[in-house]
Amino acid sequence: MQDSLQTSSYKQLEQKSKYTNIFLRWFLYFILILFASYFIFPLYVMIVTSLKTMEEIRQGTLLTWPSALNFESWGVAWGGRGYGAGDTFLRPYFWNSIKMVVPAVFFSTFIGAMTGYVLTKWRFKGDQWVFLFLLFGCFIPFQAILLPMARTLGVLGISNSVIGLVLVHTVYGIPFTTLFFRNYYVSVPTELVKAARIDGAGFFKIFFKILLPISAPIIVVTVIWQFTQIWNDFLFGSTFSFGEAAPIQVALNNMVLSSTSVKEYNVDMASAIIAGIPTLIVYVLAGKYFIRGLTSGAVKG
Amino acid sequence: MFRWLEKNLPKIVMAPAVGLIGWFVYGFVLWTLYISFTNSKILPKYELWGVGQYTKLWASRKWLIAVDNLLIFTALFLIFCIVIGIILAIFLDQKIRAEGLLRTIYLYPMALSFIVTGTAWKWILNPTLGIQKMFIDWGFENFTFDWLVNREMAIYTIVIAGVWQSAGFVMALFLAGLRSVEDEIVKAAKIDGAGLFTVYWKILLPMMRPVFFTSFVILVHISIKSYDLIVALTQGGPGISTTMPALYMTQTAFHKSQVGLSAASAMMMFMAVAAVIIPYLYSELRRENAR
Numbered sequence: 001m002q003d004s005l006q007t008s009s010y011k012q013l014e015q016k017s018k019y020t021n022i023f024l025r026w027f028l029y030f031i032l033i034l035f036a037s038y039f040i041f042p043l044y045v046m047i048v049t050s051l052k053t054m055e056e057i058r059q060g061t062l063l064t065w066p067s068a069l070n071f072e073s074w075g076v077a078w079g080g081r082g083y084g085a086g087d088t089f090l091r092p093y094f095w096n097s098i099k100m101v102v103p104a105v106f107f108s109t110f111i112g113a114m115t116g117y118v119l120t121k122w123r124f125k126g127d128q129w130v131f132l133f134l135l136f137g138c139f140i141p142f143q144a145i146l147l148p149m150a151r152t153l154g155v156l157g158i159s160n161s162v163i164g165l166v167l168v169h170t171v172y173g174i175p176f177t178t179l180f181f182r183n184y185y186v187s188v189p190t191e192l193v194k195a196a197r198i199d200g201a202g203f204f205k206i207f208f209k210i211l212l213p214i215s216a217p218i219i220v221v222t223v224i225w226q227f228t229q230i231w232n233d234f235l236f237g238s239t240f241s242f243g244e245a246a247p248i249q250v251a252l253n254n255m256v257l258s259s260t261s262v263k264e265y266n267v268d269m270a271s272a273i274i275a276g277i278p279t280l281i282v283y284v285l286a287g288k289y290f291i292r293g294l295t296s297g298a299v300k301g
Numbered sequence: 302m303f304r305w306l307e308k309n310l311p312k313i314v315m316a317p318a319v320g321l322i323g324w325f326v327y328g329f330v331l332w333t334l335y336i337s338f339t340n341s342k343i344l345p346k347y348e349l350w351g352v353g354q355y356t357k358l359w360a361s362r363k364w365l366i367a368v369d370n371l372l373i374f375t376a377l378f379l380i381f382c383i384v385i386g387i388i389l390a391i392f393l394d395q396k397i398r399a400e401g402l403l404r405t406i407y408l409y410p411m412a413l414s415f416i417v418t419g420t421a422w423k424w425i426l427n428p429t430l431g432i433q434k435m436f437i438d439w440g441f442e443n444f445t446f447d448w449l450v451n452r453e454m455a456i457y458t459i460v461i462a463g464v465w466q467s468a469g470f471v472m473a474l475f476l477a478g479l480r481s482v483e484d485e486i487v488k489a490a491k492i493d494g495a496g497l498f499t500v501y502w503k504i505l506l507p508m509m510r511p512v513f514f515t516s517f518v519i520l521v522h523i524s525i526k527s528y529d530l531i532v533a534l535t536q537g538g539p540g541i542s543t544t545m546p547a548l549y550m551t552q553t554a555f556h557k558s559q560v561g562l563s564a565a566s567a568m569m570m571f572m573a574v575a576a577v578i579i580p581y582l583y584s585e586l587r588r589e590n591a592r
Contacts, residue, residue, distance in 0.1 A: 028392050028395060028397070029397075031388070031392060032389070032392050032393070032397065032403055035385070035388075035389060035407065036403055036406045036407070038465070039406050039407055039409070039410065039465065039469065040406055041425075042410075042418070042421040042422060042425060042465065043409070043421075045421065045424070045425055046421050046424075049424065057430060058430065061434060061435040061438050061439075062425060062430075062431060062432065062434075062435045063435065111317060111318050112318075114314050114315070114318075115314075115315050115318040117314075118311040118312075118314055118315045119315070122311035124311070124312070130315070130319060132582070132586070133319070133322065133323075134318060134319070134322055135582070136326070136578075136582070137322050137326045139522065139574060139575075139578045140326060140330065140571065140574065141525060141526050141547070141567070141570045141571055141574050142526070143526075143546075143547055143550040143551070143566075143567040143570050143571075144329070144330045144333050144567045144568065144570065144571040145325065145326065145329040145330060145333065146550070146551065146554065146567070147332075147333055147336065147345075147554055147560060147563065147564060147567070148328075148329040148332040148333060149325070149329060151345075171321050171322070171325045172325070172326075174318050174321060174322060175322065175326075178318060202307070202310075203307075203310045203311060203314070228412060231414070232413070232414030232415070232416075232417075233414075234414065234415065234416050234528070234529040234532070234533075235528055235529065235547075235551075238532075239551065239555065249414050249416045249417075249529075252416055252417070252420065253416050253420075253532065253533055256420050256423070256533070257536075265424055265430065268420060268424065269420075269421070269424065271420075272416075272417045272420040272421055273417075275414065275416070275417050276412075276413045276414065276417040279412045279413065279414070280409065280412050280413065282412070283408075283409055283411075283412035284405070284409075287405060287408075290412065291408065291473055294411060294470060294473065
């Protein structure tokens with residue numbers, strides 16, 4: 001008697017918890033999808049707006065689907081309308097950004113790899129302090145170096161040039177790249193290096209023959225991190241360059257702010273997408289590495 | 302000579318990094334510090350002038366508005382990013398279908414620049430054709446949403462866009478933290494009769510203390526430095542109502558040519574960041590040494 005009572009109430013309980021579970025499950029998905037739409041909403045609006053004509057934009061709402069896939073504003077954003085003065089478009093600035101990003105990423109990654117290698121495999125007295133000394137560079141608010149940097153670039157004769165921006169981004173990337181490589185090489189067994197040293201291998205040989213071949217993952221993380229940071233930079237770009245040497249983010253901002261007679265939101269949105277596409281592609285293709293850089297690098301940045 | 306070179310090769314290889322950082326970070330910060338004690342206008346002057354720039358700074362209405370905005374922004378930005386980040390992380394941790402896709406969606410704003418983000422939100426929030434029009438067209442005729450052009454409310458549009466950009470990042474940090482907890486702990490708690498809610502509230506979240514700390518430091522750091530987003534979204538306006546310290550600094554330096562004053566404001570930012578970062582670095586190093 002008592003037994004059956006117990007089982008039945010137990011069953012009831014299980015039944016009840018099954019319903020609550022289903023309800024909770026639905027609630028869970030509801031909230032997750034709700035947030036997903038909050039995050040996807042601006043991207044959706046950017047894309048559909050860029051495909052509409054201004055007429056359509058005025059008539060419909062943010063969410064209305066364009067009547068036809070109209071890529072005209074993309075053409076205008078990228079290559080202009082073809083008349084002379086006052087016609088700003090992104091193509092030249094896109095190339096400026098490429099010319100700035102490639103060398104800056106290369107140099108900062110290379111210097112970071114070398115420094116990380118020394119700090120972990122050729123340790124010396126006080127190397128911890130040197131690491132701390134470099135690491136602190138990840139955190140400084142760049143406002144504290146803008147004024148002397150502007151003067152230095154002027155003295156060197158490379159203000160308002162892509163070369164100047166390459167220098168700036170290389171220097172201020174070093175703390176991050178060093179951090180990445182140092183943390184990666186710390187986990188490589190030092191015995192490997194010691195054995196090679198006994199065999200007579202020198203400093204560079206050990207680096208190129210032993211460490212470099214196993215560095216692929218951290219190189220990917222570092223390159224992605226540096227690429228994203230430098231491509232997306234606005235502060236340095238807008239402070240140290242203007243006019244023709246400006247990188248794409250600065251050009252985008254100028255385009256959106258330029259007060260011509262009619263505001264063309266479709267062209268604005270197409271421009272914003274063009275400026276965002278390279279980093280978005282990297283994120284979609286190599287999300288894993290992107291996130292790894294974010295969680296270890298941005299922890300310090 | 303050759304022996305010496307070989308012996309010191311590691312240090313020579315490291316010299317460029319140390320030299321560059323020494324000069325461009327430490328040297329430049331010291332220069333800015335020095336200039337903040339001079340009466341420099343368009344060009345730097347090197348005679349010391351005392352703390353005049355700092356008194357001037359803290360008497361400036363615009364700077365006080367900037368600091369005020371920074372406090373409002375930081376508080377809201379922190380709360381919303383952390384709450385949303387934790388909710389998403391916990392929900393995603395429930396063996397969800399399409400977790401990878403959802404994670405990708407929550408995090409993609411981190412790949413975009415603040416200028417791109419700001420441009421998009423500026424369009425969405427503009428009162429004539431944006432969200433306001435959408436609701437009016439849907440039949441809510443009296444719906445108004447003019448925060449972007451409203452002095453009192455414009456700062457909150459920056460919060461909306463900032464949270465949108467950074468909440469996914471906090472989610473990623475917490476998700477990684479939750480995943481690193483051993484299953485045994487959760488199982489043991491469940492055997493003791495703890496419900497899912499209790500498990501998270503009483504056991505897992507308290508274990509996430511280092512993640513809270515990390516998120517706090519990063520988010521405060523982002524908010525003190527925030528500059529691009531404001532430039533793209535409001536340019537400090539309407540009026541000067543959304544000025545923040547970083548914007549104040551560049552405007553004072555490069556538009557108003559008050560080099561000394563802007564150096565003083567840069568040093569205030571520097572100190573604010575240092576106040577957050579130095580304890581963080583200290584605790585990180587201690588943790589690493591304890592290992």
